[in-house]
Amino acid sequence: MRRDRGRKPKKKICSYCVDKIESVDYKQYEKLKRFVTERGKVLPRRISGNCARHQRQLTRAIKKARIMALLPFTSE
């Protein structure tokens, strides 16, 4: 993946759109791990490249996965 530079970052592709996934599933937490930082924070859209719709679903899915101890809460 290329590093963004300047004001117009290169458009990234939403992996959920690519995989034709209609809705993000909190149970697929291994996949969700790709979108959280080491500290457990949700990666921002400009880094993940997700579309707004999937990013919204992703955030919700991560919250559920955390509640069910499938993902850690943010450390610090």
Place this chain on the structure above:
Amino acid sequence: MGYYEIMLIIRPDVEADGHQEVLEDLKAAITKEGGDVSTILDWRKRRLAYEINKHKEGHYYLVYFSGQGTIIPEIEHYFRVTDAVIRYMVVSVEEKDFNAAAEKAAEAASAAEAQAEKQEEAAAAEETAAVEEPEVEIVPEVDEEPEAEGQTEVTEVAEKVEGQAEVEAADEVQTDSKVDE
């Protein structure tokens, strides 16, 4: 009427009989309120991402049921008084995902049945073996992490979070504390 998915975690020190009991009681609670449990998936014992009541792992189950949303408080009540369950969450799912879970379970069940039949045949070679039907059919999930299936359009309904109130006041997430004994 709606379609719902319950994810629950059973304390790791609870034996298999205890699992059966929890699932039977849960099923009874749902049925009593006019709901219908269609599928129970054994999501197996997993390591918890953080400790819950000092437990480092827990046994996960997924229970799918259809019925009125008014069943949910009943389920919550049941979990609240059940020590074996350390956490649960109820979410609503779309009909297609509900059906997909049932199909998955049916596939796993027929695979298990075929396996059992094979064993039965082998056993029958010596003497007649009877395969007992469990009252609640618990089907082990085939795939650990299927990539593109079982996505659910979920809306939070309820969940219980006990102990540390670490859940940020998430708009659509209703948290509910269990009274610690």
